[in-house]
Amino acid sequence: MEGASTMANDVRLAVFASGHGTNFAAILDAIQTQSLSCQIVRLVVDKANAGALAIAEAHNIPTLVVNYKAAGSRDVVEQEIITQLKDDGVQGILLAGYMRIITPKLLQAFPQKIVNIHPALLPSFPGTHGIEDAFNYGVKVTGVTVHFVDEGTDTGQIIDQQAVRITNDDTLASLETKIHDVEHHLYPAVLAQLLKEEVFN
Template identity: 55%
Template sequence: MHKIAVFASGSGTNFQAITEAIKSGKVKAAIELVVCDHDGAGVMERAAKENIPAFVFNPKAYQNKEAYEQEILIQLQKKGIEWIALAGYMRLIGPTLLQAFPKRIINIHPSLLPSFPGKDAIGQALRAGVKMTGVTIHFVDAGMDTGPIIAQAAVPVLDGDTEERLAGRIHQTEHILYPKVLAQLLEDQNSMEV
């Protein structure tokens, strides 16, 4: 059974989607730790309901990114974490974690990268007037949403879409695609280890 950590800063809907996929046997893994940079984020309540331990940190309490990532790394090593899934984690991953988990950190982003990287991707898409946006899952590198793309799914932008309505359809797509891609990555790793 693969041990994964989910990093999140917000409500935790993708964490929940992964959790449900694990419970149903679609993803052969266990979430051993939730890492969160906001005390009181919705993901914390979800993790508590699932009896999944969480590590919450305040980045301002540390001298720099390297210092808090060192602390995160200690927590990950204690749990034997093999993979990290970013699920609405609003911080760039630094060298400390990138070096410890090469090609083992994945992220989900609400656009068809390389279009609309960074924050407010849904708002960016609406302002640009595109007819199609979507969801990207990619490996994490040192840049912002620049790592190698693993999978994408298109979501149409409909006439009269508000940010909220478009976000709702994007989230539905995310909740299907992320567990599916995670399951495939873990399966691929199993076949390489055999």
């Protein structure tokens, strides 16, 4: 990783993303500025135009672009991912805006070592539109959840949460900004705690 020293005993992690990669960038920044005892050794994306790819390139992080449509099944894609991650010596996975359901195949390869961030206070508002669903429902408090991934949709064990208050003058856009700001602080903090607890070892 550019500008960061890596130690032989650093935990080796992969990040999965589908979009701009802002949480990916926040994680990389935290690793560097807080000297976290881990390194990101692979970025996996499911879109060839994902913004996260440029972030990986800037940090000299190898990437894997998977194509679910061309592969024909999630099993085929996940076997490709597992083979690559095992070759990389990956010990854990951080999902950072990866808009795909993880199957038991990948879960069994990395049991209780796959972490996700969700833009709502689970178990409320699971799924792909957590911010919008909470805003449209009219709740006054929503937030961000970091959790382990299981076979359900956003049903895994909750690791940590942070609340975000929705004010009367909030718009969907302003709420999205507030949620993303919290994500960029909460995810690195949870990662630091998981490393301290040696969850990925």
